[in-house]
Amino acid sequence: MKIVVFGASGGTGRETVAQGLAAGHHVTAVVRRPDSLQRQAGLGIALVPDLNGTELVDDVVSGQDVVISALGTNARGPVSVCTDGVRSILGSMTRTGVRRLIVVSAYAASETRDGSLYSRMLWAMMGGKMRDKDEMESLIRASDVDWTIVRPPALKNKPRTGVYRAGTEVRIGLTSTISRADLADFMLSAATESTFVHQAPRIAA
Template sequence: MRLAVFGATGRAGRVVVDHALRGDHEVCTLARDPARLRPRAGLRVVGGDVRDPAAVAETLEGADAVISTLGRRRQDGDVCTDGIRTVLSAAAGNMPRRLIVLSNYGVADSRRRTAYVAVSWLLERAVLRDKEHMEALLRDSNADWTIVRAPVLTNGPRTGRYRTGVDLQLSFTAKVSRADLAEFILTELRDNVHIRQSVTITS
């Protein structure tokens, strides 16, 4: 499968790209600094910004599916919202309809009255608001999207022992390794179990 990956220079994105290449997928990524990605067989890197329609369209060309692990940094503003808006616009023609997007637990319909969610919004309000706006764009689109809502991400190994569900409620101890997250994302691309659903993952 040919995959277009956005956010590939981030910590989660790097692991997703590694797992995809080991799974014999072809990967095209978009990076403002292509030198941050190690050249490998099966990997193509387009230089540019995710807010640039031309760069995004080039990244999507020939792709069967899209993965976004975009994350907000202070200097980036609402990069998740802006990025997905650009991707959806570029994909409106003959580009891939299948998107899997990394989000955070505690936004949109997972914004429950729990201590976990309350503290998350207290500490990361700008990040979660960006993710919430991003999710709204996906729900209003015609894409075959899956939103993956994650808790704290760790650098632990792939265990294969994680839980997923559309109604999971997480506690302060919730976490999952980026390796398990990557495995789930690629499994979902293969099996298409959660099309147009938001699914939570935790170890």
């Protein structure tokens, strides 16, 4: 399978690239800087400094079986990294005929924002990022691609276990976590099946 990973130099992106290669997929990692990842067998590295560069993004997306977005930022305040990136990705998918999209969002975005302590705390601490995810999700839902929006709680840098709960009704609370490695494992599994097409599953250890 041919998989392209946007946000490939971040924690979740790196795990997705590594596990995709280990599973025998041909992986293209989209990065902004040429020194972000080491070259290795089966890995294509696409340098795209700005996702608004339509031709560059089209070239990367064209011919892929699955697009995975692990875009994010550590910036504070109002941000639009996810919204802008996914808008560009969706445009390229439409132009090139690629159908399958898997995107990392967050629990407490869109319809999962509720009155729980978890949701209130997340929005209080990272309101700018959460609004970005809301906008991103609106774009995805309005598209005609075969999308899956993945909703993790707090992410940890721990080894892959393959033991986690995933589904649209999984309960998420203040102590809920998932490792980036297990999140990547789930996204790659979703890439090979249609169980969660047009759904937004939650995932937690």
